[in-house]
Amino acid sequence: MLDHFSYIITVFLMVSGLYIVMARGNLIKKLIGLSIFQTSVYLLYIVPAKLVGGTAPIISPQFSVYSNPLPHVLILTAIVVGVATMALGLALAVRIREAYGSIEEDEITRLDNAAEQAETR
Amino acid sequence: MSLLAHAPALQVVLPLVSAPLAVLLRHRNAAFAVVTAGAWAAFAAAIALWLQVGESGVISYHIGNWAPPWGIEYRVDRLTSFVLLLVSGMASIVLPYSRASIEREIPRELHYLYYAMFGLCLTGLLGMTITGDAFNIFVFLEISSLSTYVLIGLGRDRRALSASYRYLIMGSIGATFIVLGIGFLYLMTGTLNLADMAVRIRDIESSRPVLAALAFLTVGISLKVALFPLHQWLPNAYTYAPSAVTAFLAATATKVSVYVLIRFYFSVFGESLVFAKLPLPEIMLLLSLLGMFAANFIAIFQDNLKRLFAYSSVGQIGYITLGLSFDSFNGLAASIVHLFNHGIAKGAIFLLIGGIVAAGAKAGTGPLPLSFDRLAGLSRRMPLTCFGIVIAGLSLIGVPGTAGFVSKWYLILAAMDKGQWWLVAAILASSLLAVAYVWRFVEAAYFRPAADEVRREAPLSMLLPAWLLVLGSIWFGLDTSVTLGSALDAAQHLIGSKP
Numbered sequence: 001m002l003d004h005f006s007y008i009i010t011v012f013l014m015v016s017g018l019y020i021v022m023a024r025g026n027l028i029k030k031l032i033g034l035s036i037f038q039t040s041v042y043l044l045y046i047v048p049a050k051l052v053g054g055t056a057p058i059i060s061p062q063f064s065v066y067s068n069p070l071p072h073v074l075i076l077t078a079i080v081v082g083v084a085t086m087a088l089g090l091a092l093a094v095r096i097r098e099a100y101g102s103i104e105e106d107e108i109t110r111l112d113n114a115a116e117q118a119e120t121r
Numbered sequence: 122m123s124l125l126a127h128a129p130a131l132q133v134v135l136p137l138v139s140a141p142l143a144v145l146l147r148h149r150n151a152a153f154a155v156v157t158a159g160a161w162a163a164f165a166a167a168i169a170l171w172l173q174v175g176e177s178g179v180i181s182y183h184i185g186n187w188a189p190p191w192g193i194e195y196r197v198d199r200l201t202s203f204v205l206l207l208v209s210g211m212a213s214i215v216l217p218y219s220r221a222s223i224e225r226e227i228p229r230e231l232h233y234l235y236y237a238m239f240g241l242c243l244t245g246l247l248g249m250t251i252t253g254d255a256f257n258i259f260v261f262l263e264i265s266s267l268s269t270y271v272l273i274g275l276g277r278d279r280r281a282l283s284a285s286y287r288y289l290i291m292g293s294i295g296a297t298f299i300v301l302g303i304g305f306l307y308l309m310t311g312t313l314n315l316a317d318m319a320v321r322i323r324d325i326e327s328s329r330p331v332l333a334a335l336a337f338l339t340v341g342i343s344l345k346v347a348l349f350p351l352h353q354w355l356p357n358a359y360t361y362a363p364s365a366v367t368a369f370l371a372a373t374a375t376k377v378s379v380y381v382l383i384r385f386y387f388s389v390f391g392e393s394l395v396f397a398k399l400p401l402p403e404i405m406l407l408l409s410l411l412g413m414f415a416a417n418f419i420a421i422f423q424d425n426l427k428r429l430f431a432y433s434s435v436g437q438i439g440y441i442t443l444g445l446s447f448d449s450f451n452g453l454a455a456s457i458v459h460l461f462n463h464g465i466a467k468g469a470i471f472l473l474i475g476g477i478v479a480a481g482a483k484a485g486t487g488p489l490p491l492s493f494d495r496l497a498g499l500s501r502r503m504p505l506t507c508f509g510i511v512i513a514g515l516s517l518i519g520v521p522g523t524a525g526f527v528s529k530w531y532l533i534l535a536a537m538d539k540g541q542w543w544l545v546a547a548i549l550a551s552s553l554l555a556v557a558y559v560w561r562f563v564e565a566a567y568f569r570p571a572a573d574e575v576r577r578e579a580p581l582s583m584l585l586p587a588w589l590l591v592l593g594s595i596w597f598g599l600d601t602s603v604t605l606g607s608a609l610d611a612a613q614h615l616i617g618s619k620p
Contacts, residue, residue, distance in 0.1 A: 021290060030290060038297050044304050071307070074256050078300060081263045085293050088267055092274060092286045099279035108283050115280065119424070119492060 006047040013040035025105040027093045031086060038082045045071040045078075125169060129182035129195040132166040132205065133248045135159045136212075140240035149232035153220055156236040160212040160243060167205040171607075174202045181253070189253070190314035196253030200457060200611035204250045204380045207461050211372045211468055212243045218586040219365035222475045225482040226363045227275050235275060239369070241268040246377045255303045255313045255389075258381060259296065262345070266292045269374060273362040284357035291344055291354040298341030305334035306389075319389050326394050335395065338385050345378035348442055349412030352435045359431035364475025367427065371434055372468035376460045379441055383456070386445070387615040396448040405446035410547060412439030417554035421561065426477075426491040429558055430470055433517060436551065437463045443548075444532055450612055452535035458608035459528035462597060466516040466525060469590035473509045476579030476587060480506075493561065498571020503578050507566045509591040514559035516594040519552050524597040527605055 013036055020033025054067035097103050100111055124131075139159030143152035173180060174197055182195040197205075216239065227235055245265025249258055270292070274285035307313055309330050310321040325331055340351075347355045355375075359367045386395045396402050413436050420432035441463070444456030477491065480503060500507040512523070519529035529548065536544040578584065597604045 018294070021294065027286065034290060034293055037294070041297055041300050041304065044301065045307075048308055070313075077256070077260060081260070081267075084267055085263070085289070088270055089286070089289050089293075092270070092282060092289065095274070096279075096282045096286060099282055112280055112283060 006043065010040050010043045010047070013037075013043065027096065027103040027105065028090070030105075031089045031093070034089070035082065035086055038078070038085075042075045042078060045075050125173070127182075128166045128169045128173070129180060129197055129251060130184065132163055132170065132209075132251055133195075133244060135162045135166070136240050136247065137244040140237045140244065143233055143237040143240060147233055149229065149236070152233035152236040153216075156240040157213075157216045159240055160209065160216050163243065163247060164206075164209040164213040167202065167209040170197050171202040171206055173197075174199055190312045190317035193257055194253040194314055194316070195251050196316065197251060198611070199607055199614050200380070200383065201250055203457065203461065203607040203611060204377060205247060207464050208243070208246045208250065208373045208377060211369060211464065212239070214586045214589060215365055215369045215372075215468070215472070218368075218472055218475070218583050219363075221580045221582045222365045222479055223363055225479050226277055231275065235272070235363075238268040238271045238275075239366075241265070242272060242369075242374075246373055249377050250380055253315050255306065255315060255318065256300075257313075259300050259303060262296055262299065262381075265374070265377075266296060266345075269370060272366040272370075273358050275366070276361040276363055278361045280357065281361035284354075284361050288354040288358045291351075295341045295344030295351075298337045298344070302334040302336075302338035302341060305330045305337065309334070315384065315389050319391065322389065322391070322394075327398060331390075331394075332399060335390055335399065335401075339382070339401065342378055342382045342385070345375070346382060346442070347375050347435055347438055349408045349416065349435065349439060352412070352416065352438075355435060356428055356431040359434065359471075360425060360428040364427075364471060364478050367431075368468050368471035368475065371431075371471050372464040375434070375438060376464050379438075379445075379456070379460055383445065383453075383615070387453075392448060392616065402446045402448055405442055409439040409443035409446060412436055413443070413547070413551040414554065417551055417558065420558045421554065423558075424492050426493070426496060426562065427471070427474055429561070430467065430474070433555065433558060434463075434467055436555070437467070437517065439551075440528070440532060440548075443544075444535060447535045447539060449535050449538055450616055451531050451538055453616060454605070454608045454612040455528055455531035455535055457611050458531060458601075458604050459525075461604050461608075462516065462524035462528045462594065465590045465597070466513045466523075466594045469513040469587055469594060470510055470517075472583070472587035472590065473506045473513070473579075476506050476583045477503065479583060480577050480579050493565045496562070496565040497569035498574070499566040501571045501574045502576060504576075505578055505584060505588070509588055510566075511559070511563060512591050513594055514555075514562065516598065518555040518559060522595065522598050524594045524604070526598055527601050531605075 017033050017037030017040060021030050021037060024030050024033060049068040049071035051065055051067050054065045055063050057066045057069055093103055100108050102108060136159040139156045142155045146152055180197040183189060184193045184195065223232060223235055242265050245261045248261030252258055252261060270285050270289045273288060274282055306318060309325055310318050312318050312321060322331060344351045359371060416432050416435035420429050420436065423429040423432060441456045441459050444452040516523035516525035519525040533545050533548055
C-alpha cells in the first residue's frame with residue numbers, strides 16, 4: 001500500500017479533477033478542476049523518474065545514483081502548456097462574463113437556447 | 122542542394138516564425154503578407170518533401186543533428202507527406218480568402234492577431250504531422266489547439282465564446298489523456314521516439330500499462346477527431362467561428378488528429394496489438410456507424426446551413442474511422458483518401474458559405490444570413506456560390522465523377538473483402554441521408570421564390586479560392602493518381618503488404 005503511495009495520490013488527483021470538470025457548472029471551477037487533472041499527470045511523469053538520493057546527471061566520482069532528467073524537462077514543457085491553457089480559459093471566462101453577464105453554464109446554455117429559438121422563429 | 126535537405130525543418134519553422142513577426146508588425150496588411158508567405162513556403166516545402174519521398178523513400182531528419190532516439194526526429198513517409206500537402210495547401214488557399222472574409226467578420230484592429238493565430242495553428246498541425254517524437258506530438262497538438270480556441274473565439278456572435286470555452290475544456294481533457302497515454306508508453310519503453318518505441322513495445326505487448334496507454338490514446342485522440350459521442354464541441358465551434366476559420370479547421374484539424382491515430386495504431390502499437398488484444402475494431406465500427414447515421418440524420422433537421430454541414434462533418438468522420446476499423450489494406454486506403462477528399466469538399470463548402478455571409482453583411486441583412494428562410498432563391502442572387510456548394514455537396518454524397526466517390530468506392534470494396542454485405546448497405550443508406558441534407562440546400566436555393574433577384578456575388582478574392590477547391594473535388598474524382606496513389610502507397614507502407 002505504502003509502496004504505491006504516489007500512484008494513489010496521482011489517481012486521486014486525476015479522478016477528482018475530472019469529476020470537478022464534469023460536475024461543476026461554474027466556468028472558473030471547471031478550470032480549477034482541469035488544472036488539478038493536468039497536475040496529476042505531472043506527478044505521473046515525475047515520480048518514477050526521481051530516485052531517493054539521486055542527483056542531476058553529472059559525471060563525477062562522488063555520485064553514483066542519478067535521477068532521470070528527461071521527464072523533468074518534459075513536465076516543464078507540460079506546465080508551460082498548462083499555464084497557457086489556464087490563461088486562455090480564464091480570459092474566455094472574462095469575455096463570457098462580459099457578453100452573457102454570467103459564468104454559470106446553465107444560465108449560458110439557457111441564453112443560447114433562447115437565442116436559437118428566436119432565430120428559427 | 123542544402124536547402125532541400127532541410128525541408129522537413131523549414132516545413133514547420135517558416136510558419137512558426139511568421140506568427141510572432143505578424144504580431145510585431147502590428148499592421149493587418151503586413152501581417153497578412155508575412156503569414157501568407159509563410160504558408161506558401163510551407164506548401165512549397167510540402168511539395169518538395171512529397172517528391173523526395175517518391176524518389177528516395179522515408180526521410181529522417183535529426184533536429185540539431187542529435188541522433189535519434191535521443192534527439193527529436195522528424196520522419197516523413199508517404200502518409201506524412203500526403204497530410205502535409207493537405208494541411209499546407211488548405212492554409213495557402215484559405216489565407217488569401219480570409220483577407221476579404223474577416224473584413225466583414227472580425228474588427229479591424231484584431232486582424233493582425235488573427236493572422237498570427239492562423240500561423241501558429243498551421244505550425245501546430247504541420248508539427249503534429251511531421252514529428253517522430255511522441256511528446257513533440259503533444260506539444261504541437263497544444264500549439265494548434267490553443268490557437269484554434271482563440272480563432273473560434275474571434276467569431277462575432279457571443280456564442281462563439283461559449284463554443285470556444287467548451288472546446289477548450291473538451292480539448293484539454295483530450296490532450297491530457299494523450300499525455301497520459303504517452304507517459305505510460307514512456308514508462309514502459311524508456312523512449313519517446315515513435316520508431317524506437319515500436320521496436321521496444323514488442324516484448325511487453327500484453328502488459329497492462331501498454332493496453333492502458335492504448336486506451337488513453339484512443340479516447341484522447343478520438344476527442345480531437347470528433348468521433349461520434351465525443352463530437353459535442355464541434356457543431357457550435359464550426360457554426361460560430363469566423364467563416365475562414367471554419368473552412369480551415371473542417372479541412373485540416375480533425376484530419377490531422379486522424380493521422381495521429383493512424384500513426385499510433387499502425388506505426389507504434391502495430392495491428393496485432395490494436396486489433397486483436399482489445400475489442401477495439403468492434404467499438405470503432407459501432408461508433409463509426411452511429412456517427413454516420415445519427416450525425417447525418419441530425420444534419421437534415423438543422424436550420425442553420427453552417428451547422429448542417431458541421432454535423433455532416435461528424436458523419437463523414439464516421440466513414441474515415443469505419444475504414445480504420447476494418448484493419449485491411451483497402452479499408453486503410455479508403456480512410457486515408459477520404460481524409461483528403463472530404464477535406465477539400467468540406468473546405469470548399471465552408472468557404473462558399475463564408476461568401477454568403479460576406480454578401481449578406483454587405484447588403485446589411487444581419488450577421489448570419491444562413492437560416493433556410495434567408496437562403497430562399499439564393500441561386501438567383503449568387504449563382505456561382507450555389508453551384509459550387511452543390512458540386513461539393515455531390516462529392517460529400519459520393520456521386521461518381523467526384524472525389525467523394527473514390528473514397529466511398531474503396532470503403533465498399535473493403536466491406537466486401539470482409540464479406541460484410543450489410544455494411545455495404547449501411548454505407549449506401551447513410552449516403553442517402555447525405556442526399557437529403559444537400560437536397561435541403563438545393564430546394565431552398567433553387568426552387569423557392571427569391572425575395573429579390575439582384576445579383577450580388579461574393580468578391581472575387583473569395584470566390585476564386587473556393588472554386589479552386591470545388592474544381593479540385595472534381596479533378597481528384599477523375600484523376601486519382603496523386604490522392605489514391607499516395608493513399609495506396611501509404612497503406613502498403615503501414616500494413617506491410619498488399620492483401
